[in-house]
Structures are given as structure tokens and as C-alpha cells.
Amino acid sequence: MFNRFARSLGICVIGLGALAASDALALDAPSGPVILVVSGAIGTTNVGDEAHFDRAMLAALPQHDTLTHTPWHDDRIRFSGPLGRTLLQAVDARGSRMRVTALNGYASTIPVADFHExxxxxxxxxxxxxxxxxxxxxxxxxxxxxxxxxxxxxLILSRSVWQVERIVID
Known part of the structure; x- marks a missing residue:
């Protein structure tokens, strides 16, 4: 009797785990203007083989604050947004580097490890x-x-791309 109960409980837990995993991999389509496109070696997409994000989708990811000086600002600034590794997880990134491109065409290659370390x-x-x-x-x-x-x-300053519009994982 106990073995049958344990087996049934195990099947339920496995089923719930699979359901949670499938929910974690779901990426809704953007409803507002797209501000970021992620492509390349990713496992989760929402438009063809790319992941498109509007501001609301990025704001819905867990947010993180960084209070820091930059060479481009006079004072210390509190920047807010999702951690890079959270975005990588959301798209199931499978590469070791990213090509991050700005609206003006400036691009920098950033190791995926930077976002994890x-x-x-x-x-x-x-x-x-x-x-x-x-x-x-x-x-x-x-x-x-x-x-x-x-x-x-x-080197790191060159990776601090602003006006980001695209990330290609490879």
C-alpha cells in the first residue's frame, strides 16, 4: 500500500515539475513596441527563431538595482533592470558569447560568463x-x-553597450 502511494506521489511530483518547467520556458509575444531581439543559440523563442521583448516583458522579469558611477555620468546613478543572466535564462541561451548591438550599429562581443560572474x-x-x-x-x-x-x-567599458536593440548568442 505504501509503495503504491509513494509511486503515485512520485508521478504527481514529476508531472508538476514538468508543468512548471514548461511554464518557465513559455515566452509570450510582445504586445508593445519591440525594444530587444535575442537570437542565435537560444531554446526559447516567441517570433520565429527569435525572442522579441517589449518594455513590459523586460520589466516583468525580476528586477535588480545597481548604484554606480560610470564614465558617462557626473554622479552615481541607480540603474534598474533585469540581471543579464535572468534574460539568458528566459531565452534558454546555449552559447558562450553574445554579440550586443546598439541602435547606431555599435557592437561588442561579451562573454556569457560575464553575466553569470x-x-x-x-x-x-x-x-x-x-x-x-x-x-x-x-x-x-x-x-x-x-x-x-x-x-x-x-575592455569592460567597451562591453557597456547603450541603446541596445539586439543580442545574438553564439
Whole structure:
């Protein structure tokens, strides 16, 4: 009797785990203007073989704040947005590097490891205000420069892409 109950319970737990996993992999289609397209070696898509995000979709991901100085601002700024690794998880990224491209065509290659080893965010806001294109938005790759001073170097600064519109994982 106990074995049958344990087996039934195990099947229910496995079923719930599969249901939770399938929900975690679901990515709704954007309802507003697309501000980010992620493509390449990803397992979760919502438009063809790409993952398209509007501002609301990115804001719905768990948010993280980074209070830091940057070379492009006079004061310390509180940047807010999802952690890069959260975005990678949302699209089931399977590569080791990313090509991050800005609206003006500037691009930088960033190791996926950066997003896992540091609290790098895709900033949607600065000091509580949504980032506009005029303010280096709609997305800005922000490293935690004040928390990790070793990141304040030319290589990492070149990876701090603003006006991000596309990420290609490979």
C-alpha cells in the first residue's frame, strides 16, 4: 500500500515539475513596441527563431538595482533592470558569447560568463526614470563598477553597450 502511494506521489511530483518547467520556458509575444531581439543559440523563442521583448516583458522579469558611477555620468546613478543572466535564462541561451548591438550599429562581443560572474544588468531605468534613446536607452548594459572596481577598465567599458536593440548568442 505504501509503495503504491509513494509511486503515485512520485508521478504527481514529476508531472508538476514538468508543468512548471514548461511554464518557465513559455515566452509570450510582445504586445508593445519591440525594444530587444535575442537570437542565435537560444531554446526559447516567441517570433520565429527569435525572442522579441517589449518594455513590459523586460520589466516583468525580476528586477535588480545597481548604484554606480560610470564614465558617462557626473554622479552615481541607480540603474534598474533585469540581471543579464535572468534574460539568458528566459531565452534558454546555449552559447558562450553574445554579440550586443546598439541602435547606431555599435557592437561588442561579451562573454556569457560575464553575466553569470557579475551582477550585470540590462538597465531599463536610471534613478527611477525609464531610459529613452536620448538617455542611452531603451537598454543599457551596466556592470557593477562601484561594487567591483576591477571592472573599470577599457575592455569592460567597451562591453557597456547603450541603446541596445539586439543580442545574438553564439
Amino acid at each position: 557579475h551582477d550585470v544588468i540590462l538597465a531599463l531605468a536610471a534613478d527611477g526614470e525609464p531610459l529613452s534613446v536620448r538617455d542611452q536607452g531603451p537598454l543599457f548594459v551596466i556592470y557593477p563598477f562601484d561594487d567591483e572596481p576591477d571592472l573599470s577598465n577599457k
